[in-house]
Amino acid sequence: MSTTLISLKLDSDIPLYEQLRNQIVLGIATGKLQPQEKLPTVRQLAEELGINTMTVNKAYALLKQEHYIVIDRRHGAKVHAHPGKAAIDEEAADQLEQKLELMIAEASLQGVAADTFYNLCARIYSRMNIQKA
Amino acid sequence: MSTTLISLKLDSDIPLYEQLRNQIVLGIATGKLQPQEKLPTVRQLAEELGINTMTVNKAYALLKQEHYIVIDRRHGAKVHAHPGKAAIDEEAADQLEQKLELMIAEASLQGVAADTFYNLCARIYSRMNIQKA
Amino acid sequence: MSTTLISLKLDSDIPLYEQLRNQIVLGIATGKLQPQEKLPTVRQLAEELGINTMTVNKAYALLKQEHYIVIDRRHGAKVHAHPGKAAIDEEAADQLEQKLELMIAEASLQGVAADTFYNLCARIYSRMNIQKA
Amino acid sequence: MSTTLISLKLDSDIPLYEQLRNQIVLGIATGKLQPQEKLPTVRQLAEELGINTMTVNKAYALLKQEHYIVIDRRHGAKVHAHPGKAAIDEEAADQLEQKLELMIAEASLQGVAADTFYNLCARIYSRMNIQKA
């Protein structure tokens, strides 16, 4: 993983560990991080980013819990082998719908029409190398 | 406003004032709260929800700052008259794109295909009474 | 006084009585309200603006206290005869300086250069019919 | 930051959190607070000033929202790096003009001539270390 993938904003409202988690998720979805690819060790990544190892640790633990990565004692952390394999559970689906609903509501009230919103989605999809589930 | 509109989860990781803000935004976007409609007073809502007035106050202040509602000294808080009037600024557009990108990435990795995602969007749009700007 | 002079924003952060006071002060400074000119009665103005008489009353009392108007029991409220006559007292001068200092500070931090600021002042002066003191 | 920078008037009609915000803005504009400089912690400042932490918190939140300061989760609040970078938006410009108009009107009616007013501005500008944008 080239570290240029990760850029943290220290003064963001989003916690560092969450920014880190988000960017790794994005990396996986876009194919910049390949299935089975080895991630840097907690210590390496922490040093490169200039942040606390605890913070990286928390991000990795979260990613593991969400099945985005697997942690192997012998080889460290690796991207999960089968992206999209885990069928979406009902809870995650609900949460997705709620978040999307709020986002669409906000966009609409700011004057973003449905067409514009769909176009934006399409643009995002096209620039992601979405892995077939 | 029927209070059934609002339901707070006390054990959520989203702050109460933000949950409140989100649900009011949703109420406006879906037309359950009409433009110019009067919102409950800070005290009323706080009592009904069993939370502190300061918490409601913070939510109202946030909504006011975002121009979702206006505060009339004589009659309390009201839904803003012109939903969708305020043109989206560049910063908000960027933020929308980033949030949407992450959401699409997560959905994809959970096996939600683009088609499914678009259908979900369509369903959300159809149940909102999007106000013409 | 033509009432078109006054326009209140019911949802402003500035109290109604203060908005009213400000606009009358502006009217006097720009010459739209002439020295000795009779102001509407409290009741008239309140009705025209659709606000409470107490609010108008408070504005008039404030203007009287600041010597912008005089209140004559027989003829109601009138604009003070000698605008600019009352020499500025030290307290008012201090207050002016502090307010101006804060305003200049904010403007500067928002990227308004001194030149731009002076131009703005000049424009304001030119569109006021400043009465000779 | 030397605390002598801040002096609150408990009996003022300006809220404490706003006085605090104003004085910090002034400190930044005058260069007494340098870009990137660390501000006292919420607790420290509250104790020094003898006020509640929530009040300081509110002032900091306001300054953050206005982009005067940034909050770094690791080290607390700091003065923003680029003073004057954010271009003034139309709304802020309008508000500045209105406030300045009222101020000039009041000054004129108190016998402050245009020359005197310009001199006052010049004095204020000269004692500020206006940062180049």
Added chain:
DNA sequence: GTGGTCTAGACCACT
């Protein structure tokens, strides 16, 4: 140790 959130209860300004 930092800021962020929340509570219970009080007082004030505005209309």
Added chain:
DNA sequence: GTGGTCTAGACCACG
């Protein structure tokens, strides 16, 4: 009656 402000003191999330 409304929202706005402030306090004292508590707990939590983040790093």
